[in-house]
Amino acid sequence: MEPQAKDHSLITQLRKCHLRATGQRLAIMQSLIESQSHLSAEDIYLRLKQSHPTLSLSTVYKTLQVMSQMGAVITIETGTGSLKFDGNPSPHHHAVCSKCGMVHDVDFMKYPIDMNAKDVLPGFNVQSIKVFFNGVCAECARSATQSEG
Numbered sequence: 589m590e591p592q593a594k595d596h597s598l599i600t601q602l603r604k605c606h607l608r609a610t611g612q613r614l615a616i617m618q619s620l621i622e623s624q625s626h627l628s629a630e631d632i633y634l635r636l637k638q639s640h641p642t643l644s645l646s647t648v649y650k651t652l653q654v655m656s657q658m659g660a661v662i663t664i665e666t667g668t669g670s671l672k673f674d675g676n677p678s679p680h681h682h683a684v685c686s687k688c689g690m691v692h693d694v695d696f697m698k699y700p701i702d703m704n705a706k707d708v709l710p711g712f713n714v715q716s717i718k719v720f721f722n723g724v725c726a727e728c729a730r731s732a733t734q735s736e737g
């Protein structure tokens with residue numbers, strides 16, 4: 589069977605980050621992209637543990653760290669102690685709940701910003717722009733009202 593196109597672009601991405609495209613790394617990237625949501629390293633590790641018994645949590649961490657330094661993966665600080673990762677390359681913003689750590693995508697076109705901003709600071713070279721909306725999600729807000737009685 590031909591290698592899938594999806595695999596091929598993942599291999600290219602890993603190589604751009606100077607990582608050898610091992611089966612484990614491909615699986616890490618694939619599960620992040622396929623989930624179409626925001627996963628922690630633990631989430632990915634748990635998803636892959638069965639199919640990749642030799643995979644370690646630190647391999648997942650290191651792979652995600654390198655990919656995020658190279659801009660292939662977005663790191664999201666949830667403020668709840670867990671980091672989440674996003675493999676969606678299209679520009680979008682994030683809404684983060686400071687209570688439960690939920691991360692949701694926010695449509696870029698709702699709050700478009702100039703991704704080619706050149707005049708932020710004199711001589712400053714912008715490599716990426718991240719917008720986070722921090723707050724409390726509807727569910728957490730609801731359960732807070734409920735517990736108040």
Ligand SMILES: [Zn+2]
Pocket residue numbers: 685686687688689690724725726727728729
């Ligand atoms: Zn919440």
Ligand SMILES: [Zn+2]
Pocket residue numbers: 626674676680681682692693
């Ligand atoms: Zn996202």
